[in-house]
Amino acid sequence: MAFGQSRSSNYALGSSLGEGGPSSSTDYDAGNVKKLIELTDEVLKQKNVESVLFGGKRFAEQTNFEKLDWFAEELVLEHQRRSCRIAPTVAFKQATTSESAKEGS
Template identity: 65%
Template sequence: MAFGQSRSGNYVRIQANGSSFGRCGANVDTDPSPSNVKMLVGIADEMLRQKNVESVLFGGKKIGEQSNFEKLDLFAEQLVLEQQRRSCRIAPTVAFKQAPSRSS
C-alpha cells in the first residue's frame, strides 16, 4: 500500500495470517533454547506454506495463487538475475568538467 499505484513487481511483503502455534512469549526473539528454536522454525514453515496475500490500493486484500514460499522464490530469482545484469554491465563513462579558474 505504501507504494501505491506506482508499485511494481519489485516489492514483496510476507505476513503471517495467524498461526496454529498460538501467541509467542515475551522472550521469543532472544531465547536460544532448542524448544524455542523448534517452535520458531515451525511458525516460519507454516507461514511459508500459506497463500500470499496482497494489498490492493483502495480495494482491500487479495489472496494470491502462490504460497509465500513460491512468491519469495520468484522474488529471489529476480534478484539474482538483476545482480547478474549489473555485474555484466559496463559502467558509463563519467566526465568531470573543471570549473574555470578566476583571475584576480
C-alpha cells in the same frame, strides 16, 4: 489505509506467536528454536490476503514461499545484469543554483 481496521493483525509472525511465544532475538533454547522453525514453515505455506488498489482484497495466488523464491530469482538476475555492465549504474542529479532558483520564482 491499505489494511484498514486490522492493521496490527496483518503481520504473520506477530499474530502467530502470540503472548508468551518464543523470542527469536533472545531465547536460543532448542525447544524455542524448533517452535520458530515450525512457525516459519507454517507462514511460508500460507496464501495471504492482498490489498488491491481501489479494489478491496483478494486471496494471493502464490504461497509466501513461492513469492520469496521468485524474489530471490529476480535478485540473482539483477545482480548478473549489473555485473555484466561495463560502466557502473550512476544517477546524476542536476544541481540548482541560487540564481536559477531566483529566476524561476
